[in-house]
Amino acid sequence: MNLANLLRIAWQALRRNITRSVLTMLGIIIGVGAVITSMAIGAGAQAAVLAQIESLGANLVVVIPGAISSGGVSLGTGSRTTLQLPDIAAIAQTVPDVAGAAPYSQTSAQVVAGGSNWYTAVGGTSPSYTTVRSWSVAQGRFFSQAEVDQRAKVAVLGNTVEQNLFPDGGAVGSTVVVKNVPFKVIGVLAPKGQSGFGRDQDDIVLVPITTLLDRLTGQTWVQTIFVSADTPEAVPSVVDATERLLRLRHHLTVAQPDDFTIRNIADVQQVRLATSQTQALLLAGIAVVSLVVGGIGIMNIMLVSVTERTREIGLRMAVGARGRDILLQFLVEALTLASLGGLIGIAIGVGTAQGSSALGHWPVIVSPFSILLGFVSSMLVGVIFGFYPAQRAAALDPIVALRYE
Amino acid sequence: MTGASQQLAPAGPRPSHPANGEPMIDVRDLTKVYGEGLTAVHALGGVNLVVRSGEFVAIMGPSGSGKSTFMHLLGCLDRPTSGSYRLAGQEVSRLGGDELALVRNRRIGFVFQSFNLLPRTTAQENVELPLLYAGVPREARVRRAQELLEQVGLGDRRDHRPSELSGGQQQRVAIARAMANGAPLLMADEPTGNLDSASSVEIMTLFRRLNRDQGITVVLVTHDANVAAWSERVVTFKDGLIIDDRPSAEAVAPAVREGALRAASSGEARV
Numbered sequence: 001m002n003l004a005n006l007l008r009i010a011w012q013a014l015r016r017n018i019t020r021s022v023l024t025m026l027g028i029i030i031g032v033g034a035v036i037t038s039m040a041i042g043a044g045a046q047a048a049v050l051a052q053i054e055s056l057g058a059n060l061v062v063v064i065p066g067a068i069s070s071g072g073v074s075l076g077t078g079s080r081t082t083l084q085l086p087d088i089a090a091i092a093q094t095v096p097d098v099a100g101a102a103p104y105s106q107t108s109a110q111v112v113a114g115g116s117n118w119y120t121a122v123g124g125t126s127p128s129y130t131t132v133r134s135w136s137v138a139q140g141r142f143f144s145q146a147e148v149d150q151r152a153k154v155a156v157l158g159n160t161v162e163q164n165l166f167p168d169g170g171a172v173g174s175t176v177v178v179k180n181v182p183f184k185v186i187g188v189l190a191p192k193g194q195s196g197f198g199r200d201q202d203d204i205v206l207v208p209i210t211t212l213l214d215r216l217t218g219q220t221w222v223q224t225i226f227v228s229a230d231t232p233e234a235v236p237s238v239v240d241a242t243e244r245l246l247r248l249r250h251h252l253t254v255a256q257p258d259d260f261t262i263r264n265i266a267d268v269q270q271v272r273l274a275t276s277q278t279q280a281l282l283l284a285g286i287a288v289v290s291l292v293v294g295g296i297g298i299m300n301i302m303l304v305s306v307t308e309r310t311r312e313i314g315l316r317m318a319v320g321a322r323g324r325d326i327l328l329q330f331l332v333e334a335l336t337l338a339s340l341g342g343l344i345g346i347a348i349g350v351g352t353a354q355g356s357s358a359l360g361h362w363p364v365i366v367s368p369f370s371i372l373l374g375f376v377s378s379m380l381v382g383v384i385f386g387f388y389p390a391q392r393a394a395a396l397d398p399i400v401a402l403r404y405e
Numbered sequence: 406m407t408g409a410s411q412q413l414a415p416a417g418p419r420p421s422h423p424a425n426g427e428p429m430i431d432v433r434d435l436t437k438v439y440g441e442g443l444t445a446v447h448a449l450g451g452v453n454l455v456v457r458s459g460e461f462v463a464i465m466g467p468s469g470s471g472k473s474t475f476m477h478l479l480g481c482l483d484r485p486t487s488g489s490y491r492l493a494g495q496e497v498s499r500l501g502g503d504e505l506a507l508v509r510n511r512r513i514g515f516v517f518q519s520f521n522l523l524p525r526t527t528a529q530e531n532v533e534l535p536l537l538y539a540g541v542p543r544e545a546r547v548r549r550a551q552e553l554l555e556q557v558g559l560g561d562r563r564d565h566r567p568s569e570l571s572g573g574q575q576q577r578v579a580i581a582r583a584m585a586n587g588a589p590l591l592m593a594d595e596p597t598g599n600l601d602s603a604s605s606v607e608i609m610t611l612f613r614r615l616n617r618d619q620g621i622t623v624v625l626v627t628h629d630a631n632v633a634a635w636s637e638r639v640v641t642f643k644d645g646l647i648i649d650d651r652p653s654a655e656a657v658a659p660a661v662r663e664g665a666l667r668a669a670s671s672g673e674a675r676v
Contacts, residue, residue: 005537016525315521320510320538322503398482
């Protein structure tokens, strides 16, 4: 009995009772569908997290001021004014494996250009910012260290700001006014898209940090320091060295806590990555349970089918079927049932993943591996749960089977 | 395992079988015991029987006489507890399950009281079944099944399912199936038990024709003297032993026999 004949017999048997076949397949359909969907959503979420790390700048370490605590009242992280511009230069010069360090302070303001205006974030930083944030300039240039030192009134526009203020182009060379201070536009940043939290990162105007502090905010301290390590492996040592350097520079004794907080972006993203992996694992667990339940359903129906067709089995044996012919017949039937369910499950899983992506704006990635996994696991379920009923069929005594009522 | 290594003759449309008069069935001291110890049931207690090729034998006896058990042993559906059974010269009493399946496939055709056709499967596919297990290629299978259905007068019912056929027609499909691999031995278990008398005559006529025209050995189990009357020899069982074995002319009452012969001649005129 060759495979083509076995498949034909299995197909005929399954077609005889379509409703029952479909209901039997349901468990496998749901299981495989869940495998495909969960893997697609999991992979999509991971890719999104990795893309966030990319967009934030790889190997990024963020230093923010600590909290003021006086008389038992804490004003919260970032309320201290201890981070100074010289700290940044010191980090860049003395901490090993540092690719760059850039200050960053931000205010919000109405930016006016000729007839149009736009309310946006105005950030002050240094030329290292482009390195640290892996952010390039699309038109014109970024400001230089000399311009920072001179408190030059120059600005680099984010893509969104440029689109709104200069819809017809020609931003570079024109003038924008921020809080009554005219700035010459020297460049436009390349688009960077949304941050991990949905904020439009391109809705920004960048000016030299010195200019921002002196002319726009009047602050003397820096809100944030971005430090970029040379390699991902160097991030922990950069964090340590930065902490030691800042403690030294801020004259903190051993007993005093840090007056700043260092955040390692990669760590934050790792946590989020782990969370998304946990979710994917949970979904995969549900999928496995569903596959097992589906398998039990197949076994159940195959046992019923073997009992119902006892006389058929006896007759087949009487006309020359060997035990193994009967075993194969029922095994192939279970396998066909399971893999058919697997194929439908794959279709539904891919559909659900794409649908939820379209409706919920989630990133999904349907990998060929997940499809293969779904199909192989459905076949496996068919073989494992189809074997016992098939074996029972093959072990029947032809005489008893022929007489069965 | 005396016969385990013996090879069966290759299956052909008409396999070579022993010349007329050679033993087709040669049974010596055949016993069958079900269960063990005190509860053991001796279904057959040492049966000897020789059926020559081309014979038409009826096996009779009351229920519980052991005739069904004997039939199962002759049909290679079961193995004897002891004794020897040579089928067309081959010792088959100690063969394994797969070898018995092969013997059933190539050497024996079965016809049952309840037809045992696969439901929701066409007459054509039912007849193809033994050919499928014999590994006959599809085209040859289809051709052979068509041929057989024409032989039993159902050439125009190939695509009908059992539920669309009368009892007599279903039994004819079963007979076509039994002959599919050119088996030299046809075994029938109450083949007319579920049929009206007209269909019975039809079926018995077919058996007689196969026996006379093609030299097929026919062994049928029945408790109906009208059916036994069609045979040439009647073997009677009682309590697991053969108690009578004689030509049907002697075994069956003359009136019954004449009725069967009349039916036979008119039946043959019709078929």
